[in-house]
Amino acid sequence: MASRWIPLESNPEVLNTWATAAGLVTSQFEFSDVYGLDPELLAMVPKPVKAIIMCFPITEEYERKRREEDEELKNKESELDPTILFIKQTIGNACGTMALIHALANSDIVLKPESPLATFIGQCQDKTPEERAHLLETTPVFASIHASTASAGQSASPPSDADVNLHYTCFVEAPTKVSRESEVPGQGGQRLVELDGRRVGPVDRGLCEDLLTDVANFIKERYISQSSSMQFSVMSLGPPQ
Numbered sequence: 240m241a242s243r244w245i246p247l248e249s250n251p252e253v254l255n256t257w258a259t260a261a262g263l264v265t266s267q268f269e270f271s272d273v274y275g276l277d278p279e280l281l282a283m284v285p286k287p288v289k290a291i292i293m294c295f296p297i298t299e300e301y302e303r304k305r306r307e308e309d310e311e312l313k314n315k316e317s318e319l320d321p322t323i324l325f326i327k328q329t330i331g332n333a334c335g336t337m338a339l340i341h342a343l344a345n346s347d348i349v350l351k352p353e354s355p356l357a358t359f360i361g362q363c364q365d366k367t368p369e370e371r372a373h374l375l376e377t378t379p380v381f382a383s384i385h386a387s388t389a390s391a392g393q394s395a396s397p398p399s400d401a402d403v404n405l406h407y408t409c410f411v412e413a414p415t416k417v418s419r420e421s422e423v424p425g426q427g428g429q430r431l432v433e434l435d436g437r438r439v440g441p442v443d444r445g446l447c448e449d450l451l452t453d454v455a456n457f458i459k460e461r462y463i464s465q466s467s468s469m470q471f472s473v474m475s476l477g478p479p480q
Contacts, residue, residue, distance in 0.1 A: 244382065245389040247335030249294035249405070249472045257339055257388040261381075262354025268346075271480055273473040276455040276463075285477040288451040290342035291410040292476070293458060294335075296468040298404075309439045319430060319441050320414045324363055327372040328436025336385045338407035340375075341434035342476055345411040355380045368440065405470060408435040410454045412447045431457065451475065 247253055254270040255263075263269075268289065274280050324344040328337050343356060350357040359378060363371045375381060413432045431447040431454065447453050455473075463471060 242376070243331030244333045244336070244385050246332045246405070247385065247389050247407075249335075249407075249474075251474050253388055253391065254292065254335075254339060254474060256391055257336070257384055258343065260384045260388070261339070261343070261356040262350040263343060263356070264349065264351060266479065268348050268476055269479050270474045270476055273451075273455075273475050276459055276473070278452075281451055281455055284451055284475050285480055286451070288475045288477045289346035289348055289411075290476040291450065291454045292338045292342055292407060292474045293410070293462070294405055294407050294470075294472045295462055296404055296466060296470045297406050298466060298468070300465060301462075305438070308442070312439050312442065317440065317443070318415050318417070319432060319443055320416060320418070323411075323413050323432065323434075323441050324360065324371075325368050325434055325441050326363070326375060326436055327368045329369075329372040330376060333375075333385065334407040334436065336381060337436040338409040338434075341409040341436075342411065345413065345432075345434065346476060348476075355384065372436075406435075406437070408433055410434070410444070410450070410457075412450045413441070 247257070251270040251272055255265055258270065259265050270292070271285055273284055273291070324341070326337060326340060328334060330336075340356065340359075343350065344360050344363075350360075355378075359374070359381070362374060366374065411432050411434065412429050414429055418428060429447045431444040431450070433442040433444050435442070444457055445453070458471075458473065
């Protein structure tokens with residue numbers, strides 16, 4: 240890792256503080272808690288949902304499966320839309336900022352013109368994930384936003400060199416190459432895409448018919464069912480409550 244930042248606390252207030260500073264118009268969209276993954280609790284989530292951010296515990300079993308899956312992805316051509324903005328994570332403990340950028344940059348929402356994030360997204364066009372990572376490393380405004388947000392959480396911030404076993408990932412809905420290129424809207428299907436800077440690239444998680452429901456089912460099946468930890472938190476990007 241090129242450097243290490245202080246980890247972000249996992250709650251909507253912190254995410255909204257970061258997003259406001261970066262360029263999100265929170266009078267139109269904001270992050271909210273998802274209190275549970277059962278249908279009656281999902282019904283309480285403000286809609287339409289544009290993205291989901293999850294904080295979860297990293298385990299040895301998770302790392303093993305991640306490495307296996309990444310090896311498979313390296314040797315497989317992606318069918319996902321190549322315009323998905325994906326950034327490799329090269330800064331320690333920056334996974335919260337990575338998830339926020341992935342969520343906001345890959346949602347059909349309007350950011351404040353000339354805001355840090357709007358400017359950054361424009362600069363990322365035609366760059367590789369590694370080049371985008373270098374751009375993030377050398378754009379001081381994001382280090383500043385992250386640092387000020389990390390110090391504003393409800394809990395005492397751990398030091399930047401802390402060995403934290405919690406990690407952020409992001410889920411969005413995106414088209415396939417076929418769907419993007421087709422003259423018939425929707426042909427080829429929308430996909431549930433996981434964006435995590437520690438991965439080799441965007442990960443296709445299957446057909447997406449309803450982002451919130453599909454993410455909830457995936458988290459239950461692939462994350463919670465394989466962990467004994469209760470340290471999961473899920474937040475959605477949608478209209479203000």
